[in-house]
Amino acid sequence: MRFLSVSTYALVKREILRYVRRPSNTFLPPLITNVLYFSVFGVILGDRIDRIQGFDYIVFILPGLIVLGAISNAFENASFSIFHGRWNEYIHETLTSPMSYTEMVLAYIGASALRGLVVGVIIAFVGYAFEPVGVARPFYLVAFLVVISVLFASLGVVGGLWAEDFDYLTVMNQFIVRPLVFFGGVFYSLEILPPLYRTLSLLNPMVYMVNGVRYGFLAYSDIDHNVALAVLSALTLAVVLVDIALFKRGYGLTD
Amino acid sequence: MPRAIETQDLVKEYGDLRALDELSISVEDGEFFGLLGPNGAGKTTFIEILVGLVRKSGGEARVFGQDVVDDYREVRDAIGLAPQEYNVDRFFPIREVLQHKAGYHGIPEDEAERRADEALKTVGIYDKRDERFDWLSGGMKRRLLLARALVTDPDLLILDEPTAGVDVQLRHDLWNIVQELNEGGTTVLLTTHYIEEAERLCDRVAIINEGRKLEVASPDELMDRGTDTIYVRTQTTPSTAPDLTHLDRVEGVTIEDGRLAVRAKQGGRVAPQVLNELEARGHEIVDLEITRTSLEEVFVELTNDDGEGVRSGEESAGIPGGDSA
Structure with missing residues (x-):
């Protein structure tokens, strides 16, 4: 029995084939980048950095790097695919089809989230190659990874509809997503921050994502993982609904 | 359906x-x-x-x-x-x-x-x-x-x-x-x-x-609504163009390159009357050519002046179905 309708399956397949056939543009860059991260922070500097909350530094930063890779790729995939389709107008192939707007949105999000997850897994294997680490809470690890990948794929849809030039995509990824991730506790524990900065950090949604994935690997988190999962799930649902509404309204697509 | x-x-x-x-x-x-x-x-x-x-x-x-x-x-x-x-x-x-x-x-x-x-x-x-x-x-x-x-x-x-x-x-x-x-x-x-x-x-x-x-x-x-031209060559070229506008659908006559150029709606239908009239006036017909209005000409006429001229032609020609769509 097919889980997806024929038309949704066709669009998901098209989206997946687009990035699977171009690994040098999609999977190779995060692989190389993370080999460099683990080499520098794990091997070269790792021994000179104190353990954080009882974990080797390389192990502590692994979840954050997975989050960074997963959400960047999920976001980039959705925003690029939609914007490029708008730019060259071949998104009309989808828009003039009998697919429902919900099917279109779910197909774009699903394929993009999958890319984020695949990149996350690749980074996990890279990290494991440098320092074998187990998964303490598999359910939470999978749940957080799926939720944040879907969330950022959904945000990527908004970005792809909003963008009017390729520069917009770069701005969104480099100047908004990445800084939030870097200040989201990827490379440090919130415990080491002064109280004011710790409180301010709690306003950064990335903190909840990084700590959620970290909880999945290490059973350690600076914040309540269940609350984080609930809040992120609700946020994801809200953004997906916004995506569907934007497609229905034709925002960035019609006129 | x-x-x-x-x-x-x-x-x-x-x-x-x-x-x-x-x-x-x-x-x-x-x-x-x-x-x-x-x-x-x-x-x-x-x-x-x-x-x-x-x-x-x-x-x-x-x-x-x-x-x-x-x-x-x-x-x-x-x-x-x-x-x-x-x-x-x-x-x-x-x-x-x-x-x-x-x-x-x-x-x-x-x-x-x-x-x-x-x-x-x-x-x-x-x-x-x-x-x-x-x-x-x-x-x-x-x-x-x-x-x-x-x-x-x-x-x-x-x-x-x-x-x-x-x-x-x-x-x-x-x-x-x-x-x-x-x-x-x-x-x-x-x-x-x-x-x-x-x-x-x-x-x-x-x-x-x-x-x-x-x-x-x-x-x-649409082409019927435009103005066709009936070119008639006579044995001797008349010094002045005969007035044939009393004939139904005929709009005017001129002399072009030694031929009479009769402008009329639905030239094919009018041509026999034109020839009869010219022969009755003593002209000997040696050649006849009808140039039909092209759709392009109708198109240009319509889109240039919002078609006032052609619409009035439609009424005179009695073409049905003009607004059927």
């Missing part, structure tokens, strides 16, 4: 600009219908409202009885669109592009593969099936747009300037393909700048300008 296309007072506004101004057009199921108009007349806007790429500001639009907004899925499933601009997925070989398009329309993979091959063969670019769009020649790109429109086996085929910029041979090839489809029952909506194309292919044409409908009729009916 619902009409293939039916719009009522369709309006599209872009800020202060009214691209469609209460446009009402009906296209019958199985008809080959042409939409003619100068650049910016609203032809593409009209089409894009039907397929959902433009949102209407007012009025109603239905395709096979289904509302283009409320029943958009049914409407889009019925339409195959070959647009004016190249808007093809550049990431995939063209065969896969067609398979994807078929898939979006709910056609299972095996069937989509078969249809993609069939569509590529129909338009004559099957041997290019593994090429990407960017590597095709201009003519092949046009063929691909048609193939993509055909791959879903649409009931309504919309062709927006399908032969723009293609050579004569390809144009004729595309005409033959589309004519065959129409004979097989597919309704065709065609926009074109090539009046000859509309003249040759269309059962009826609508002439629109500035978003408004000026005229809807068959090409023959």
Whole structure:
């Protein structure tokens, strides 16, 4: 029995084939980048950095790097695919089809989230190659990874509809997503921050994502993982609904 | 049986600009219908409202009885669109592009593969099936747009300037393909700048300008509304042009290159009366030539002055069906 309708399956397949056939543009860059991260922070500097909350530094930063890779790729995939389709107008192939707007949105999000997850897994294997680490809470690890990948794929849809030039995509990824991730506790524990900065950090949604994935690997988190999962799930649902509404309204697509 | 296309007072506004101004057009199921108009007349806007790429500001639009907004899925499933601009997925070989398009329309993979091959063969670019769009020649790109429109086996085929910029041979090839489809029952909506194309292919044409409908009729009916010229060579060229305006439909007579040039509505019908009258006046007829108004001339006349002249001609000629669409 097919889980997806024929038309949704066709669009998901098209989206997946687009990035699977171009690994040098999609999977190779995060692989190389993370080999460099683990080499520098794990091997070269790792021994000179104190353990954080009882974990080797390389192990502590692994979840954050997975989050960074997963959400960047999920976001980039959705925003690029939609914007490029708008730019060259071949998104009309989808828009003039009998697919429902919900099917279109779910197909774009699903394929993009999958890319984020695949990149996350690749980074996990890279990290494991440098320092074998187990998964303490598999359910939470999978749940957080799926939720944040879907969330950022959904945000990527908004970005792809909003963008009017390729520069917009770069701005969104480099100047908004990445800084939030870097200040989201990827490379440090919130415990080491002064109280004011710790409180301010709690306003950064990335903190909840990084700590959620970290909880999945290490059973350690600076914040309540269940609350984080609930809040992120609700946020994801809200953004997906916004995506569907934007497609229905034709925002960035019609006129 | 619902009409293939039916719009009522369709309006599209872009800020202060009214691209469609209460446009009402009906296209019958199985008809080959042409939409003619100068650049910016609203032809593409009209089409894009039907397929959902433009949102209407007012009025109603239905395709096979289904509302283009409320029943958009049914409407889009019925339409195959070959647009004016190249808007093809550049990431995939063209065969896969067609398979994807078929898939979006709910056609299972095996069937989509078969249809993609069939569509590529129909338009004559099957041997290019593994090429990407960017590597095709201009003519092949046009063929691909048609193939993509055909791959879903649409009931309504919309062709927006399908032969723009293609050579004569390809144009004729595309005409033959589309004519065959129409004979097989597919309704065709065609926009074109090539009046000859509309003249040759269309059962009826609508002439629109500035978003408004000026005229809807068959090409023959439209041409009948224009002014034909009957050239008559007589044994001796008269020194002055005889006045024949008392004859029904005759508008005037001049002398051009030693021949009488009689301007009249429906020149073919008037010619016998003209000849009789000239012979009665003692002129010996040696040659006769009737130059019929072209659809192009009618088109220019209509779109230049909003057709006041031709409309009045329609009344005098008593042509029915002028506003039937």
